[in-house]
Amino acid sequence: MEFVEANGARIPLLGLGTWDLRGRTCARIVEQALRLGYRHIDTAEMYDNEREVGEGLRASGVPRNDVFVVTKVWPSHFMPRDLLRAAKESTVKLRLSEVDLLLLHWPNPRIPLSETLGALCKVKEAGLARHIGVSNFTVALIEEATRLSSEPLVCNQIELHPFIDQSKVRAACATHGMAVVAYCPIARGNAKNNALLARIGQQHGKSAAQVSLRFLVQQQIAAIPRTSKLERLTENAAIFDFELSANEMAEIDALSHGDGRIVDYAFSGAPKWD
Numbered sequence: 001m002e003f004v005e006a007n008g009a010r011i012p013l014l015g016l017g018t019w020d021l022r023g024r025t026c027a028r029i030v031e032q033a034l035r036l037g038y039r040h041i042d043t044a045e046m047y048d049n050e051r052e053v054g055e056g057l058r059a060s061g062v063p064r065n066d067v068f069v070v071t072k073v074w075p076s077h078f079m080p081r082d083l084l085r086a087a088k089e090s091t092v093k094l095r096l097s098e099v100d101l102l103l104l105h106w107p108n109p110r111i112p113l114s115e116t117l118g119a120l121c122k123v124k125e126a127g128l129a130r131h132i133g134v135s136n137f138t139v140a141l142i143e144e145a146t147r148l149s150s151e152p153l154v155c156n157q158i159e160l161h162p163f164i165d166q167s168k169v170r171a172a173c174a175t176h177g178m179a180v181v182a183y184c185p186i187a188r189g190n191a192k193n194n195a196l197l198a199r200i201g202q203q204h205g206k207s208a209a210q211v212s213l214r215f216l217v218q219q220q221i222a223a224i225p226r227t228s229k230l231e232r233l234t235e236n237a238a239i240f241d242f243e244l245s246a247n248e249m250a251e252i253d254a255l256s257h258g259d260g261r262i263v264d265y266a267f268s269g270a271p272k273w274d
């Protein structure tokens, strides 16, 4: 496994997304992923599957310290007391003494960021999270958060795949030494329908989805693809044995555009900006 280092954290470049994985399927996919060599699991309070993620982790037999477990606090729990309680509940559900990384899932403009970050830092100081970070933060919010936080923020988890331009947010993360973690790294499966990704893949004996993932990890961006299918776990992990040329990287880069977003903030369920 390769890693990206950021503000003291060592984040495995390939992770398993678990949104929408439930019950036995979730536990089984997590267990298998770890057996296949995945070392980074992404869950969230909101996914309602932390219990099953913990079960899969224990069933895999992989030592706890070899796995980077990430969870997220939902914005309705950003008041300090709620955040501390939510973090504790996540560790209880996962049956872990601490998670490796705890993220603010989406910004919440109704609660002062200073208070939320203060609580997030306390969670870290209390030993419930080894590292802390954010998700879906804009450039302005990254600036504000890094200024306000007494502990280093190690990443911003954002929507990122070949069809979306996130260059400004990526630059802000780089300025502050934060890693970028890409969610929807295969564009919710749409990468497989793209002719350019398929053509480049053919030249390397790889699928379009693998090219989409390789494009990210080759730039030191961690990617957390989700699948409910065992055979795709293997496919999505086989991205470290080939390299895209500078020309291929540039061709893929040109697929991105301003309105390439799949996950709409308005539909996320998070409180809307006023």
Ligand SMILES: NC(=O)c1ccc[n+]([C@@H]2O[C@H](COP(=O)([O-])OP(=O)(O)OC[C@H]3O[C@@H](n4cnc5c(N)ncnc54)[C@H](OP(=O)(O)O)[C@@H]3O)[C@@H](O)[C@H]2O)c1
Binding pocket: 016, 017, 018, 019, 020, 042, 043, 105, 135, 136, 157, 158, 182, 183, 184, 185, 186, 187, 188, 189, 190, 192, 209, 210, 224, 225, 226, 227, 228, 229, 232, 235, 236, 263
């Ligand atoms: N922080 C946030 O706000 C946020 C938002 C969204 C997601 N996330 C995290 O990021 C993870 C990944 O994002 P995502 O689940 O939205 O999208 P994704 O990983 O880009 O795509 C998942 C979809 O692609 C399909 N798929 C997986 N591997 C494939 C392959 N090799 N070829 C073709 N299709 C494939 C899956 O179907 P099958 O199951 O049939 O394989 C599934 O429908 C989530 O699970 C979650 O952990 C975070």
